[in-house]
Amino acid sequence: MAALSLPGIGAVDQIGGLLLQQLINGLTIGCIYALVALGYSMVYGVLELLNFAHGELFMLGAYVAIFILGGLVTKGPAPLGILIVVLGLCLVAGMFVSSSLGVVIEKVAYRPLRYASRLAPILTALGVSIFLQNTTMLVAGRRPWYFPNIFPTRTYTFADAHATNLQLLILIVAAGLMVGLHYLVNRTNYGLAIRAVAEDKDVASLMGIDLDRTISSVFVIGPSLGAAAGLLFSLYYGVAFFNMGFLAGIKAFTAAVLGGIGNIPGAMLGGLLLGVLEAVGAGILPIVSHGVVGAEYKDIFAFVVLIGVLVFKPTGLMGERVGR
Amino acid sequence: MRSRSWLPLILMLLGLGALVSGVALLPSPAAAQTIKIGWGGPLTGDQAFFGKSWMNGAQMAIDEVNAKGGVLGKKLELVPLDDQADPKQATVVAQRHCDNAQVLAVIGHFNSGATLPAEPVYNKCRLLEVTNSSNPRITQLGYDTIFRPIANDSMQGGDPALYAIQKLKVKRAAILHDKQAFGQGVAEVFAKTIQSKGATITSVNGVTHGDVDFTAVLTKVKAENPDVIYFGGTATDGGLILKQMRQLGIKVPYMGPDGLFEKAFIDVATPSAAEGALVSFQAPPLDSTPALRSWSKDYNAKFKEEPGPYSPYGYDEARVVIDAIQRAGKIDRDAVVKAARTTKLSSILVKSIEFDEKGDIKTPAIFLFKVKDGKFVLEWQP
Numbered sequence: 001m002a003a004l005s006l007p008g009i010g011a012v013d014q015i016g017g018l019l020l021q022q023l024i025n026g027l028t029i030g031c032i033y034a035l036v037a038l039g040y041s042m043v044y045g046v047l048e049l050l051n052f053a054h055g056e057l058f059m060l061g062a063y064v065a066i067f068i069l070g071g072l073v074t075k076g077p078a079p080l081g082i083l084i085v086v087l088g089l090c091l092v093a094g095m096f097v098s099s100s101l102g103v104v105i106e107k108v109a110y111r112p113l114r115y116a117s118r119l120a121p122i123l124t125a126l127g128v129s130i131f132l133q134n135t136t137m138l139v140a141g142r143r144p145w146y147f148p149n150i151f152p153t154r155t156y157t158f159a160d161a162h163a164t165n166l167q168l169l170i171l172i173v174a175a176g177l178m179v180g181l182h183y184l185v186n187r188t189n190y191g192l193a194i195r196a197v198a199e200d201k202d203v204a205s206l207m208g209i210d211l212d213r214t215i216s217s218v219f220v221i222g223p224s225l226g227a228a229a230g231l232l233f234s235l236y237y238g239v240a241f242f243n244m245g246f247l248a249g250i251k252a253f254t255a256a257v258l259g260g261i262g263n264i265p266g267a268m269l270g271g272l273l274l275g276v277l278e279a280v281g282a283g284i285l286p287i288v289s290h291g292v293v294g295a296e297y298k299d300i301f302a303f304v305v306l307i308g309v310l311v312f313k314p315t316g317l318m319g320e321r322v323g324r
Numbered sequence: 325m326r327s328r329s330w331l332p333l334i335l336m337l338l339g340l341g342a343l344v345s346g347v348a349l350l351p352s353p354a355a356a357q358t359i360k361i362g363w364g365g366p367l368t369g370d371q372a373f374f375g376k377s378w379m380n381g382a383q384m385a386i387d388e389v390n391a392k393g394g395v396l397g398k399k400l401e402l403v404p405l406d407d408q409a410d411p412k413q414a415t416v417v418a419q420r421h422c423d424n425a426q427v428l429a430v431i432g433h434f435n436s437g438a439t440l441p442a443e444p445v446y447n448k449c450r451l452l453e454v455t456n457s458s459n460p461r462i463t464q465l466g467y468d469t470i471f472r473p474i475a476n477d478s479m480q481g482g483d484p485a486l487y488a489i490q491k492l493k494v495k496r497a498a499i500l501h502d503k504q505a506f507g508q509g510v511a512e513v514f515a516k517t518i519q520s521k522g523a524t525i526t527s528v529n530g531v532t533h534g535d536v537d538f539t540a541v542l543t544k545v546k547a548e549n550p551d552v553i554y555f556g557g558t559a560t561d562g563g564l565i566l567k568q569m570r571q572l573g574i575k576v577p578y579m580g581p582d583g584l585f586e587k588a589f590i591d592v593a594t595p596s597a598a599e600g601a602l603v604s605f606q607a608p609p610l611d612s613t614p615a616l617r618s619w620s621k622d623y624n625a626k627f628k629e630e631p632g633p634y635s636p637y638g639y640d641e642a643r644v645v646i647d648a649i650q651r652a653g654k655i656d657r658d659a660v661v662k663a664a665r666t667t668k669l670s671s672i673l674v675k676s677i678e679f680d681e682k683g684d685i686k687t688p689a690i691f692l693f694k695v696k697d698g699k700f701v702l703e704w705q706p
Binding site: 162 | 503527529530535536537540544564567571573588591592594597
């Protein structure tokens with residue numbers, strides 16, 4: 001299928017092939033960032049709180065999935081039908097654990113501080129994050145957990161670029177969840193309540209909306225998406241480790257800020273953009289700098305973007321707030 | 325200014341106090357009933373498995389000698405201290421062994437990063453240190469107290485390069501490393517050796533230790549069209565790189581150092597992607613000779629588990645220490661160091677254990693393993 005590759009000479013050709021490959025890789029990781037970013041954004045939209053423990057709920061999704069798979073699947077590849085059922089089970093279990101924990105965290109760490117200064121809940125969020133990370137380290141150990149090798153990897157090649165069936169699966173699951181979320185927020189009464197609370201807590205509560213319940217529902221939805229992202233992440237890379245939520249959380253936070261924090265379509269766009277930017281940037285950097293700056297600097301893209309957006313367009317690409 | 329001027333005085337007083345109490349508490353070494361052998365290595369943290377199984381090997385040698393009545397009429401006792409594979413902690417461990425007057429020699433440390441800062445501490449208190457760390461610099465710092473009965477990274481990087489040239493007919497090699505003392509060091513030796521034999525290095529790439537996505541650097545490496553990819557680093561990074569390499573359709577051979585000689589490497593990479601990967605290690609397979617087979621059986625009976633990758637080296641290193649104490653003939657740290665210099669021991673791993681003037685083993689061994697059906701199988705021996 002090399003016929004599709006662009007005609008060109010030397011480095012231009014090299015960059016052309018690389019771009020397509022990195023676009024595929026970037027979209028995959030971008031989907032995961034987007035799912036995590038949605039959790040950040042929704043909580044911020046409703047409470048104006050940065051839930052720094054969100055990265056840890058992402059991490060727990062991965063651990064729960066591996067824990068269940070370790071118990072269910074001991075031997076190699078199984079029939080595809082069973083695999084999908086098992087994976088679906090892991091997904092539901094991970095979402096359940098993370099969202100239950102999300103609700104508990106909100107009750108214990110954020111609700112008592114709802115009317116305190118904005119700094120206080122951010123500090124408890126950091127505290128919860130550190131607590132969850134270290135508890136996981138003590139319970140599950142410092143060594144990474146390995147995702148059981150249950151998926152026979154299939155690679156599709158087009159125009160010199162490769163995509164695996166795993167990447168495809170991640171795209172489909174992420175897209176499905178995002179469409180589901182869009183429906184939930186815009187077409188249901190739950191969604192209406194969430195949007196109302198995001199716009200004005202006091203008026204919404206005067207209109208008969210149960211504030212605590214609505215906020216709790218946000219802490220069910222956000223961590224559920226985070227847990228799903230955690231499962232996809234560990235399925236894709238094959239590992240889960242106790243501090244994986246930190247970097248993923250910061251990247252997702254950046255994605256949320258990039259799209260406009262509090263804005264649901266913004267979080268999706270921000271996640272995808274950040275993933276692609278990072279992958280393409282890391283691929284091109286060593287070529288244009290002639291090897292002086294290597295691909296190991298890929299993490300700086302997220303932080304450069306974060307600083308850039310905060311300085312030049314603090315409301316992000318699509319503006320703030322869930323409600324608008 | 326006023327408050328600052330107190331600090332040196334307090335420190336001096338503290339130091340003086342420590343000195344006086346240290347001298348006062350020092351027990352007369354000859355009066356002790358046992359001879360203590362210090363041990364320093366990781367017992368917690370992500371290297372704990374290596375450290376513990378390595379220590380078990382040493383314990384085995386000590387128990388064997390004790391069963392025969394001990395050395396110089398005394399029983400031997402291992403004093404293990406955990407360095408958590410952390411350079412800072414290693415110096416603390418070293419100082420504690422130094423301060424324990426009953427400790428006559430030390431087996432340690434496991435990680436190069438831990439041995440390097442601990443070395444001068446042991447040297448100052450004249451403790452014999454038998455190490456398992458492979459960084460070449462360890463024996464080049466001029467300390468006469470350190471001995472290493474295991475191959476260093478000059479061999480570990482060099483010999484696989486020769487294999488790549490001779491057996492794989494490599495013309496173009498791409499190098500990756502994790503920018504750590506061990507990984508970068510061994511990758512540089514590999515690159516230098518393969519270059520001196522006429523192959524081209526297409527690129528040398530650092531990656532971030534602990535990262536999970538290496539597709540960017542691998543996509544770039546793929547475009548360079550190498551015949552082999554060498555990664556200097558440890559198991560999780562190495563496994564992920566191999567897995568993502570195969571996913572990107574890079575089919576060339578993959579090589580790496582002993583940091584990858586661990587089941588976790590195959591688990592992370594997945595057995596199908598790991599198939600054919602080449603990993604160097606300092607010990608032959610445990611079932612390759614009758615001596616090793618019976619040794620592993622004893623180990624298994626004693627600890628109820630399979631020996632770890634470095635257990636037989638722990639055993640050998642303890643034997644070096646015991647032999648030196650035996651030949652020194654007295655409870656004296658300096659005499660033990662002197663005796664170690666003239667070591668001549670048989671071994672279950674290498675031809676014989678003898679040291680050159682720097683303290684490196686004269687006849688080191690390196691073995692190249694290939695992953696086959698999810699297991700390491702001996703492929704080549706220089």
